[in-house]
Amino acid sequence: MYPxxxxxxxxxxxxxxxxISLLSICLLGSCSNIASRxxxxxxxxxxxxxxxxxxxxxxxxxxxxxxxxSLPTVxxxxxxxxxxxxxxxxxxxHLGFANIWRYAESQRLNQPTADILQSFVLSRHFFDxxxxxxxxxxxxxxFWETQKSQKARLLITDS
Numbered sequence: 001m002y003p004x005x006x007x008x009x010x011x012x013x014x015x016x017x018x019x020i021s022l023l024s025i026c027l028l029g030s031c032s033n034i035a036s037r038x039x040x041x042x043x044x045x046x047x048x049x050x051x052x053x054x055x056x057x058x059x060x061x062x063x064x065x066x067x068x069x070s071l072p073t074v075x076x077x078x079x080x081x082x083x084x085x086x087x088x089x090x091x092x093x094h095l096g097f098a099n100i101w102r103y104a105e106s107q108r109l110n111q112p113t114a115d116i117l118q119s120f121v122l123s124r125h126f127f128d129x130x131x132x133x134x135x136x137x138x139x140x141x142x143f144w145e146t147q148k149s150q151k152a153r154l155l156i157t158d159s
Contacts, residue, residue: 044133055081096126
């Protein structure tokens with residue numbers, strides 16, 4: 001009788017561990033869901049800081065002069081301004097444009113770097129964020145559609 005009752009105890013321990021694990025997963029999933037719902041919604045603004053002014057000016061100067069080589073600095077400045085004020089719509093838009101510019105111009109490089117695809121994904125992220133923050137702006141729909149077809153081409157060529 002003893003081995004049989006011991007087997008029951010072990011299975012009950014395993015069963016209770018399984019139940020506790022499943023409940024923990026459900027509760028953690030619920031907590032993250034609740035936390036994301038309670039999270040402060042990002043609101044767009046056009047508030048300029050000294051850093052955002054410098055970043056925007058640097059972006060436009062280099063874009064108009066076609067200085068592809070200065071693009072890492074442009075993106076770095078725009079990223080710093082974005083971290084300072086994540087709701088600044090101009091900065092978000094310029095990050096989208098700078099990243100798609102980097103991706104588009106990457107064909108000029110003799111040896112493209114591995115993170116070029118990241119620029120494509122980031123541009124899409126920033127254009128989406130810009131649209132979600134201010135749905136009245138429709139200028140970016142051309143970029144979204146172009147990126148969708150480019151993404152499809154990338155997926156087909158990788159297969």
